[in-house]
Amino acid sequence: MISRKTAVLGAGSWGTALASVLAENGQDVMLWARREDAAKEINHHHTNAKYLPGAQLPSNVRATSSIAEAVSGREFVLMVVPSQSVRAVAKEVAPHLVDDAVVAHASKGFELTSLKRISEVLKEELPTTVAKRVAVLSGPSHAEEVICHSPTTVVVASENPEAAERTQALLNNSTFRVYTHPDVIGVEIGGSLKNIIALGAGLSDGLGFGDNAKAALITRGLAEMARLGMAMHAKPMTFAGLSGVGDLVATCTSKHSRNWRAGHLLSQGCSLDEMLSKMGMVVEGVKTTQAAYQLAKQYRVEMPITEELNKVLFANKDPRQAVEDLMARNMTDEMEAMIQPKR
């Protein structure tokens, strides 16, 4: 295989794991870390102790704290920074991109100030030639498992099929299987909204509720994810795939999930601020709950779990009361409002 010049922006757990996949596939990869000490640690020790403790990175992952150095002349750029920082990083990257670069992102969330999906933010900030080839990578993929070569499957979606195929070819290998997907909207919405339900699953487990409650959260969570998705023009079947139910199950049932752990901490009496400072890593579900709550109002879609979690996170509602209120909602048909959003 020809070695391609690639860059990964964001040296947190997921960016580091994805840079390792590219490096193991023989790609020439430059990883951007915003802190110089993080870049030095990766170059000198081939480790990232803060985000992937115990993992040894391939020695051909090189890191820099200069965005210009990371991106210049690179034909594939993978952005893996928290959702709320995508716009600022994209602005810095834009002047250094080559015209035919493919830019993919792996962030899961919405920009809270605009309620835009991440690919929409990227299209606004990147040069028009590059904006046509934006792609999104999503699916059930905990960094801690990918770095250990545990079998993982993901999807890459783009409006430009060639961009999706280029991304697929660069990342796919025998333990990291990449499928292409045509539905950018559905893939982004599924990957973002599942974090809300994972927070709820951590709360539910922490409160001592059982498997019945978690199955209910996952299934009814999927129903409200699909409802908002369809109102926002996603394809319903996307929610039955890896970036929908696949990621939802992985995140709601995994010890690796930061969103699950965050919910669990809240169930033990931590305030939102205490929980965030204990986590020390991005918990996308918090801001995604705020964004989805607003999107549900805007699109007139019922999202009862999101609505209750929003009250628990931001209005100090007792989580047990939130569960009681969910259980006491008007009796209804399981499939109601599944096909057509409420008008």
Ligand SMILES: NC(=O)C1=CN([C@@H]2O[C@H](COP(=O)(O)OP(=O)(O)OC[C@H]3O[C@@H](n4cnc5c(N)ncnc54)[C@H](OP(=O)(O)O)[C@@H]3O)[C@@H](O)[C@H]2O)C=CC1
């Ligand atoms: N971890 C995973 O398994 C997966 C994560 N994702 C998604 O990937 C995205 C990144 O998450 P992940 O790598 O896990 O996060 P981590 O919490 O592991 O790391 C966050 C990274 O982002 C950097 N960062 C924080 N704030 C900013 C900022 N304002 N500008 C630029 N960089 C910043 C941090 O730098 P510093 O150390 O200097 O603070 C750090 O490198 C999220 O959207 C997440 O949902 C998707 C799939 C799997």
Ligand SMILES: O=C(CO)COP(=O)(O)O
């Ligand atoms: O998106 C993920 C797995 O697919 C990671 O989830 P967390 O951010 O909850 O760790």
